[in-house]
Amino acid sequence: xxxxxxxxxxxxxxxxxxxxxxxxxxxxxxxxxxxxxxxxxxxxxxxxxxxxxxxxxxxxxxxxxxxxxxxxxxxxxxxxxxxxxxxxxxxxxxxxxxxxxxxxxxxxxxxxxxxxxxxxxxxxxxxxxxxxxxxxxxxxxxxxxxxxxxxxxxxxxxxxxxxxxxxxxxxxxxxxxxxxxxxxxxxxxxxxxxxxxxxxxxxxxxxxxxxxxxxxxxxxxxxxxxxxxxxxxxxxxxxxxxxxxxxxxxxxxxxxxxxxxxxxxxxxxxxxxxxxxxxxxxxxxxxxxxxxxxxxxxxxxxxxxxxxxxxxxxxxxxxxxxxxxxxxxxxxxxxxxxxxxxxxxxxxxxxxxxxxxxxxxxxxxxxxxxxxxxxxxxxxxxxxxxxxxxxxxxxxxxxxxxxxxxxxxxxxxxxxxxxxxxxxxxxxxxxxxxxxxxxxxxxxxxxxxxxxxxxxxxxxxxxxxxxxxxxxxxxxxxxxxxxxxxxxxxxxxxxxxxxxxxxxxxxxxxxxxxxxxxxxxxxxxxxxxxxxxxxxxxxxxxx
Amino acid sequence: xxxxxxxxxxxxxxxxxxxxxxxxxxxxxxxxxxxxxxxxxxxxxxxxxxxxxxxxxxxxxxxxxxxxxxxxxxxxxxxxxxxxxxxxxxxxxxxxxxxxxxxxxxxxxxxxxxxxxxxxxxxxxxxxxxxxxxxxxxxxxxxxxxxxxxxxxxxxxxxxxxxxxxxxxxxxxxxxxxxxxxxxxxxxxxxxxxxxxxxxxxxxxxxxxxxxxxxxxxxxxxxxxxxxxxxxxxxxxxxxxxxxxxxxxxxxxxxxxxxxxxxxxxxxxxxxxxxxxxxxxxxxxxxxxxxxxxxxxxxxxxxxxxxxxxxxxxxxxxxxxxxxxxxxxxxxxxxxxxxxxxxxxxxxxxxxxxxxxxxxxxxxxxxxxxxxxxxxxxxxxxxxxxxxxxxxxxxxxxxx
Ligand SMILES: Cc1cc2nc3c(=O)[nH]c(=O)nc-3n(C[C@H](O)[C@H](O)[C@H](O)COP(=O)(O)OP(=O)(O)OC[C@H]3O[C@@H](n4cnc5c(N)ncnc54)[C@H](O)[C@@H]3O)c2cc1C
Numbered sequence: 007x008x009x010x011x012x013x014x015x016x017x018x019x020x021x022x023x024x025x026x027x028x029x030x031x032x033x034x035x036x037x038x039x040x041x042x043x044x045x046x047x048x049x050x051x052x053x054x055x056x057x058x059x060x061x062x063x064x065x066x067x068x069x070x071x072x073x074x075x076x077x078x079x080x081x082x083x084x085x086x087x088x089x090x091x092x093x094x095x096x097x098x099x100x101x102x103x104x105x106x107x108x109x110x111x112x113x114x115x116x117x118x119x120x121x122x123x124x125x126x127x128x129x130x131x132x133x134x135x136x137x138x139x140x141x142x143x144x145x146x147x148x149x150x151x152x153x154x155x156x157x158x159x160x161x162x163x164x165x166x167x168x169x170x171x172x173x174x175x176x177x178x179x180x181x182x183x184x185x186x187x188x189x190x191x192x193x194x195x196x197x198x199x200x201x202x203x204x205x206x207x208x209x210x211x212x213x214x215x216x217x218x219x220x221x222x223x224x225x226x227x228x229x230x231x232x233x234x235x236x237x238x239x240x241x242x243x244x245x246x247x248x249x250x251x252x253x254x255x256x257x258x259x260x261x262x263x264x265x266x267x268x269x270x271x272x273x274x275x276x277x278x279x280x281x282x283x284x285x286x287x288x289x290x291x292x293x294x295x296x297x298x299x300x301x302x303x304x305x306x307x308x309x310x311x312x313x314x315x316x317x318x319x320x321x322x323x324x325x326x327x328x329x330x331x332x333x334x335x336x337x338x339x340x341x342x343x344x345x346x347x348x349x350x351x352x353x354x355x356x357x358x359x360x361x362x363x364x365x366x367x368x369x370x371x372x373x374x375x376x377x378x379x380x381x382x383x384x385x386x387x388x389x390x391x392x393x394x395x396x397x398x399x400x401x402x403x404x405x406x407x408x409x410x411x412x413x414x415x416x417x418x419x420x421x422x423x424x425x426x427x428x429x430x431x432x433x434x435x436x437x438x439x440x441x442x443x444x445x446x447x448x449x450x451x452x453x454x455x456x457x458x459x460x461x462x463x464x465x466x467x468x469x470x471x472x473x474x475x476x477x478x479x480x481x482x483x484x485x486x487x488x489x490x491x492x493x494x495x496x497x498x499x500x501x502x503x504x505x506x507x508x509x510x511x512x513x514x515x516x517x518x519x520x521x522x523x524x525x526x527x528x529x530x531x532x533x534x535x536x537x538x539x540x541x542x543x544x545x546x547x548x549x
Numbered sequence: 550x551x552x553x554x555x556x557x558x559x560x561x562x563x564x565x566x567x568x569x570x571x572x573x574x575x576x577x578x579x580x581x582x583x584x585x586x587x588x589x590x591x592x593x594x595x596x597x598x599x600x601x602x603x604x605x606x607x608x609x610x611x612x613x614x615x616x617x618x619x620x621x622x623x624x625x626x627x628x629x630x631x632x633x634x635x636x637x638x639x640x641x642x643x644x645x646x647x648x649x650x651x652x653x654x655x656x657x658x659x660x661x662x663x664x665x666x667x668x669x670x671x672x673x674x675x676x677x678x679x680x681x682x683x684x685x686x687x688x689x690x691x692x693x694x695x696x697x698x699x700x701x702x703x704x705x706x707x708x709x710x711x712x713x714x715x716x717x718x719x720x721x722x723x724x725x726x727x728x729x730x731x732x733x734x735x736x737x738x739x740x741x742x743x744x745x746x747x748x749x750x751x752x753x754x755x756x757x758x759x760x761x762x763x764x765x766x767x768x769x770x771x772x773x774x775x776x777x778x779x780x781x782x783x784x785x786x787x788x789x790x791x792x793x794x795x796x797x798x799x800x801x802x803x804x805x806x807x808x809x810x811x812x813x814x815x816x817x818x819x820x821x822x823x824x825x826x827x828x829x830x831x832x833x834x835x836x837x838x839x840x841x842x843x844x845x846x847x848x849x850x851x852x853x854x855x856x857x858x859x860x861x862x863x864x865x866x867x868x869x870x871x872x873x874x875x876x877x878x879x880x881x882x883x884x885x886x887x888x889x890x891x892x893x894x895x896x897x898x899x900x901x902x903x904x905x906x907x908x909x910x911x912x913x914x915x916x917x918x919x920x921x922x923x924x925x926x927x928x929x930x931x932x933x934x935x936x937x938x939x940x941x942x943x944x945x946x947x948x949x
Contacts (some may be wrong), residue, residue: 075860078700078889084936089887091603111579136569239886249607400777402608402712407775437706502835546860549915549922 014040017274017289017297019315020305020510022050023073026259026511026525028531030081030305033268035528035537040297041268042289044275044471045104046246048260050305051470051477052117054404056249058457061344061411062404064251065459066470066477068395069459070362071236071245073255073388075151076543078544080525081262088258089249092238093400094508096363097354098208100445103493105353107360110244123202123526133209134243135545139180140166141235141242143172144546148235148522149545151530152488152497152514192226193371203327203370210371211364211393214417216477216517218335220369225502232516233484245364250403251411255519265346279304279506281320300505301531304434305524306471308332308492308512312501323444328493331525332512333486336463336475337381341440344457345410348399349448365394367443381418384425386436386462390416393441409456421463423475428464436462443494479510479515488514499527507531565590566616569762577780584783587678589616592782599886601785605748606887608777609713611769612786614705614754615762620675620685624694628670633667634688634834636817636826642667644744647731647745651822653835657842658805660684661798662822664745664790666733673700674756678798679806690832696849703764708769709752711790712776715733716947717742725753726945729895740765741947747786749793751947776949791883791894794854796820800879801852801894812849816842819853819896825919853877853902854933857891858926860884866911868895872925876901879911887936893928906930 018025021043033039033122047053051066070090078084096108106122109115119127153165176184187195192213196206212233213226220226238246248254260270274295279302288298302310312321312329349360368374368391374412377387393415398405405411416436423432437460447452463475472479480486489497492512499507509527511517525542532539560938566589574592576770591613595601604610605708619670622630629640633785635650642648644667651662663677682698690697708716717725724734725742739758745753757765770778790797792905798804802820803813816839826839842848862884868877877897887891893911895902901909909930 075889089606090889091607094597094600110600180553239884241599269598400607405691407715501731547924549861549917 011530014038014297014299016040016301016303016537017042017299018303018305018509019279019311020044020050021048021222021256021260021291021304022510023052023259023521024510024524024527025050025257025303025305026256027077028393028528029270030263030266030549031260031525031528031542032531033263034081034541035532035539037535037537039106039263039268040276040299041270042276042291042297043270043272045469046273048270049253049256051466051472052252052256056252057342057459058344060406061409062251062253063342063344063411063459064122064248064253064397064413065264065340065342065461066466067519068397068415069245070248070252070255070519071238072518073365074204074521074545075237076149076545077437077521077525080541080543081259083255083258083262086258086265086531087250088254090238090246091249091400092241093136093245093247094362095358097352097360098204098366098369099351099367101202103174103353104204105351105360106208107306107354107358108208108363109360111119119205123200124361126200126205127488134427136183137234138242140184140231143184144231144236145548146172146545147488148347148515148520149526151499151526152491154495154498155489168401173344177311188228190222190227191222192230193221193375195227195230196371201373207368207370208286208366210370210374211366211391214374214378215393215415216338217481217483218337218381218418218476219481219483220260220332221374226334228484228487232518236518244293247397247401249398249401251401254520273313276315278317279315280302280504281316281506284320284504286503292546294452301507301535302505303509303527303531304395305510306335307473307510309334309473310471311508316503316506319510320503324504325493325496332492333478333513334473334479335464335481336421337418338475338477339386339436339463341414341416341437342459342461343412343414343455344405345396345412346454346456346474347408348410349412349444349454350394351448351453353447362399363395365392367392367447374445377418381420384420385418385423386439387417387441390418390439390443392416392440392475394444409511414440414444419462421467427526428462433460433462436460479512480517482516487516491516499523501528551699556762558700564588565573568613569759570613570615570766573763574780581730582756582782585620586616586783587680588794591616592780593784594782598782598784599897601779601781602788602886604781605710605750606775608709608779609710609716610779610781610785611766612707612709612781612783614707615702615703617676617859618678618680618703619698619700619703620681621695621699622673622675622694622696623671624692625671626692626726627673627692630689630692630694631665631673632830634685636833636835638827639665639667639673644669645733645735647733647743649697649825651817653817653839653851654657654684654805655835655838656805656814657816657835657838658808659802659817659820659822661795662804666741666743668735678841679804681806682805695917696868698700702759703756704759706755706757706766706769707746707752708755709746709748709750710777710949711751711940713752714774715948716769716773716776716778719776720768728753729944730942735823738761747793747795748789749795749934749936749941750789750938751943762775769859787881788886791881792885792887792934792936794935796852797881802896815850815935818842818843818847818848819850819852821834851897851899853895853930854935855879855893855895855928856931856935857893857928859913859924860891861913861915861924861926862891863893863911863913863926864897866893868897868901868911868928869910870901870905871908872910881944885935890935892935902930
């Protein structure tokens with residue numbers, strides 16, 4: 007056994023974006039930080055990988071808008087090469103050969119909807135006002151540690167008052183609306199505004215993405231919010247690409263971390279966290295090395311951290327039980343494709359930019375719900391819904407001119423098929439389901455494929471370390487948000503063990519490439535270590 | 550005797566002229582955002598301001614610079630004339646290069662800034678914002694030169710962005726690969742390509758005879774098909790130029806010929822361009838005045854580049870010291886989509902901005918649904934550019 011006697015102030019397990027954000031803030035505060043990553047690449051679910059020559063794949067996450075601008079500024083990520091670029095367009099194809107485009111221009115978008123329903127096109131304004139109201143309520147909470155309602159600490163009480171104050175700014179009707187919103191299904195919510203199936207389907211997608219729920223399941227309206235509150239340069243609700251793929255974010259973070267003097271080692275899988283007298287002491291790696299520090303931060307999800315990396319005997323049984331009950335079901339897969347040329351979509355007029363954005367082939371909530379039925383039955387959806395994008399139609403750096411990387415996020419896809427492990431054959435059949443759906447709308451698509459990577463929740467678990475392949479390190483339903491994320495009583499990035507923290511998407515405010523969990527955790531750790539936190543600016547006010 | 554009637558078209562209906570690239574830009578315009586640039590129809594937005602900005606910073610943007618005022622200066626005494634006119638030394642400028650320069654009146658007040666293209670010691674082109682013929686001709690008295698305006702004869706197209714070199718290569722113009730920043734080359738048919746621009750990014754500017762404009766555009770457009778080429782308007786460019794810290798005459802300072810109120814004029818030191826002034830030259834317009842200004846510390850203002858807390862743009866905001874005393878004004882402000890910061894250019898009253906650089910604040914009024922949110926935001930003085938890109942200067946240029 008080779009043990010390293012250099013003592014670190016903090017050791018972070020995992021170089022996902024939250025681990026790296028956390029590392030940057032701690033190192034910048036003058037601490038001596040070591041990041042250990044199991045893979046030979048960094049980034050977790052925010053990566054760009056050259057899986058076929060000359061084509062970079064954002065093979066997990068593929069769009070960026072949740073990433074907090076305050077963090078980019080604090081850590082000077084633009085200086086370290088990060089560039090976020092806006093996305094144009096979006097479209098939903100219908101089975102009867104039509105398409106509903108989504109444009110950035112308000113009137114183009116309205117007229118597009120009016121082709122399907124004039125009433126809906128005018129209802130959109132009210133809908134977006136109401137969703138924006140909900141966003142204004144949740145946004146200020148992202149960059150704050152959630153209060154612990156059971157605690158009597160003045161800080162927690164202050165935070166609860168802050169929450170109440172936010173809430174009080176709403177009228178009684180709006181309060182009732184908010185509570186309804188947080189617990190409602192996206193399908194019911196959309197029914198209150200819209201009549202047309204295609205329009206509803208195009209809007210419902212954000213309510214179920216990454217979630218093991220169908221559009222008719224309660225709680226999905228909030229998931230929509232989680233995707234709506236993103237912004238690119240202040241334009242709420244728009245999405246962007248990281249130039250060079252999602253890995254550009256984690257590369258910039260790593261460069262920023264190193265510029266502050268931090269140390270990062272890849273191919274170093276932590277096997278267990280060393281505990282002595284209820285206090286974290288260090289980590290033992292699979293390869294036999296050990297590193298010591300009395301502050302350990304895990305970027306892995308809450309289940310992996312407390313059920314795999316920490317021996318049960320060190321933890322209170324009620325805590326272990328809550329962690330076991332944390333819902334982290336895998337529900338999505340991904341098919342990443344390298345293309346020889348831009349696919350044709352004959353339904354759309356030539357040159358229309360709507361195919362530069364997210365492309366969907368599911369034109370009714372009913373089809374979405376049926377896709378969910380397959381998953382509940384234990385298999386992948388036979389008529390899945392895809393969130394498909396071609397980043398290279400916008401970003402010139404990921405593929406040679408004229409060639410493309412296409413990202414297909416696929417829902418639903420289970421971690422096991424009818425309770426049995428995935429086989430190569432089943433994996434290919436899953437990929438084929440996806441190709442076939444695309445081909446229905448894009449003749450000749452198959453011939454353009456140069457290379458393809460099929461990822462089921464199993465690959466996401468094995469490679470990225472996401473338990474059951476859940477993309478958000480835990481579902482984003484109300485029972486698992488705010489002071490209940492990851493588990494009640496431990497929503498402040500701490501754990502029952504002294505010196506052991508958690509900073510990934512399993513914590514408040516949840517999944518997505520947002521950086522907020524990593525930053526908020528850093529602030530709590532710095533407070534415990536009595537170090538300054540002024541280098542972490544407060545959230546920009548929402549006015 | 551009957552007077553001969555001279556027929557001329559009325560200028561009443563056509564205050565704004567169309568540039569040689571007008572048809573190309575207007576055919577892509579979706580909403581009709583035109584503005585008046587020196588009497589030419591110029592685009593503010595072609596389709597979508599944000600996406601046009603991202604074309605500058607991520608792919609390739611095309612911007613019409615035909616309305617730039619252009620003077621041609623030729624003849625035996627050209628260099629002597631220009632050394633009198635401008636504050637920099639043109640003898641040090643190499644052939645086939647561009648010099649960013651400015652010129653002053655006899656009081657040392659800035660008349661304009663612009664770019665000077667040197668073909669040879671006997672032949673230069675001066676490009677600028679304002680019209681200066683009377684001043685140029687007055688300065689020319691006694692010199693053996695020929696000076697004329699060629700604004701309407703020469704079309705201009707700015708091709709900027711990380712894939713711009715690839716676009717030009719695709720169009721068969723691999724000659725650009727050896728151009729360093731501020732170099733230019735003239736190719737056949739009198740097409741001039743310079744490695745210059747107003748974006749702080751990799752980019753080139755093309756000047757060519759009007760009648761070649763359409764064909765040239767088509768060639769470039771085709772070459773940029775897979776490289777994200779986009780026509781852009783001034784709004785997008787304006788964000789990029791602030792990110793680079795470039796000032797615009799009559800926006801960030803008032804030119805001497807325009808200033809009605811006498812405290813509005815500025816000397817070069819007051820607009821951040823003191824580095825240009827070559828005091829080793831025996832004489833240039835305004836030199837005596839500048840000597841006096843410097844000797845007696847008569848400058849009253851200083852140019853400042855600011856970073857502002859928060860995300861609200863601070864256009865036109867007043868700068869305060871200690872939240873109490875007015876010490877300057879923001880001339881241009883923007884959210885920088887690349888730096889992810891709220892940034893601004895400002896004019897500050899000395900000693901603030903020079904000796905006193907801390908405890909500075911701006912008051913921002915953000916109007917939302919008919920109510921103002923008033924905010925006092927901390928500002929810090931920084932160096933320009935706000936956005937520094939390696940690809941701007943790398944030679945040979947990067948592909949993307
Ligand atoms: C397919 C897919 C698509 C998605 N699409 C989007 C999207 O488009 N936009 C968006 O905003 N979000 C998207 N998400 C969600 C988002 O990517 C994640 O929520 C986010 O990246 C998680 O970041 P993290 O830092 O919290 O954790 P992770 O990225 O999971 O990082 C954890 C890191 O810890 C490492 N690790 C784990 N265990 C160990 C160990 N024992 N020892 C050492 N290292 C270890 C892992 O290898 C990994 O690098 C997507 C996710 C997936 C999977």
